[in-house]
Amino acid sequence: MTDILIAHASDPHLSLDTLRIRAGDLLNKRALSYLSWQRRRRIHRTAALQRVMGDIAAHNVDMLALTGDLTNLGLPDECAQAARWLSQLPMPVAVVPGNHDALVSSDWHNTIGRWSAWMGPLPFPFVRRVGPVALIGVNSAPPTPCFHASGDIGARQAARLAAVLEETGRQGLCRVIMIHHPPLAHLTSRRKALRDADRFGACVARHGAELVLHGHTHVSTLATLPAPAGPVPVVGVASASTDTSDPTRAASWNLVHISTLSAGYRTEITRRIMLPDGKAIATPPIIFTSAASSPALSGISTP
Numbered sequence: 001m002t003d004i005l006i007a008h009a010s011d012p013h014l015s016l017d018t019l020r021i022r023a024g025d026l027l028n029k030r031a032l033s034y035l036s037w038q039r040r041r042r043i044h045r046t047a048a049l050q051r052v053m054g055d056i057a058a059h060n061v062d063m064l065a066l067t068g069d070l071t072n073l074g075l076p077d078e079c080a081q082a083a084r085w086l087s088q089l090p091m092p093v094a095v096v097p098g099n100h101d102a103l104v105s106s107d108w109h110n111t112i113g114r115w116s117a118w119m120g121p122l123p124f125p126f127v128r129r130v131g132p133v134a135l136i137g138v139n140s141a142p143p144t145p146c147f148h149a150s151g152d153i154g155a156r157q158a159a160r161l162a163a164v165l166e167e168t169g170r171q172g173l174c175r176v177i178m179i180h181h182p183p184l185a186h187l188t189s190r191r192k193a194l195r196d197a198d199r200f201g202a203c204v205a206r207h208g209a210e211l212v213l214h215g216h217t218h219v220s221t222l223a224t225l226p227a228p229a230g231p232v233p234v235v236g237v238a239s240a241s242t243d244t245s246d247p248t249r250a251a252s253w254n255l256v257h258i259s260t261l262s263a264g265y266r267t268e269i270t271r272r273i274m275l276p277d278g279k280a281i282a283t284p285p286i287i288f289t290s291a292a293s294s295p296a297l298s299g300i301s302t303p
Contacts, residue, residue, distance in 0.1 A: 004063075004130055004132070010068060012070055014080070021073075030104060042127040051252065063130045068215055074112075083136075134171075149191060150192060176258075219238055252271055270286075
């Protein structure tokens with residue numbers, strides 16, 4: 001039996017406080033996000049993020065799956081700061097971008113492209129192998145108009161996703177999809193939703209997967225998507241930097257423990273919540289099993 005430990009975190013929203021923001025940087029949609037940051041800077045705190053990352057490091061995970069929104073405005077200097085932050089983490093990392101990382105159309109190499117070392121072979125979706133686990137990174141964050149934080153994966157990426165799911169399924173791998181936006185419409189407002197959630201869901205329904213990890217909503221959630229042999233868990237996590245005592249929104253991460261069994265996989269997910277007083281709360285685990293190449297949910301329990 002092979003055991004793989006994956007940490008799932010999202011939406012760290014690294015602080016802007018040490019960066020110089022020029023007036024010319026804000027002559028577009030970024031102006032609205034900058035005003036929003038002035039309010040949210042009291043909520044997204046570096047100390048909270050440090051508690052999360054310290055707790056992840058203490059668990060000696062094999063990989064950190066980071067589902068987007070490392071930045072607030074998607075500025076080149078922010079993306080460079082995020083690259084430095086990623087390079088200092090003591091564990092391997094796989095990252096997909098979020099809507100804040102792609103607020104406006106920008107030069108790839110000066111922005112999100114700085115994180116290529118923590119992605120995989122592009123175009124999206126990329127695949128990163130961790131033993132028998134295939135981390136499949138989907139980009140749901142093209143630039144959108146003002147007052148919108150929605151996303152989509154697009155027809156071309158969906159076709160590639162279908163092929164990747166089919167191939168990794170044939171190989172008997174445990175397929176874990178990483179995406180920023182929740183792939184179900186009811187998990188957020190229309191303004192923030194994945195516009196082609198039906199397209200994403202159709203890929204999973206036809207080709208299967210073992211797990212979907214997402215962020216974006218800043219709330220820890222559990223849902224499912226239909227698949228050939230049974231529902232696939234869809235797990236969201238609160239922002240990794242939110243400094244609040246509300247356990248549904250407090251800085252959190254998911255510990256994903258995947259075990260290889262003779263007939264498939266056993267996955268156990270425990271949410272670890274970092275409270276402002278320094279205490280860590282672990283929820284009762286969500287446990288499910290799936291047959292290799294034929295995912296099926298069984299014995300699911302929620303806190």
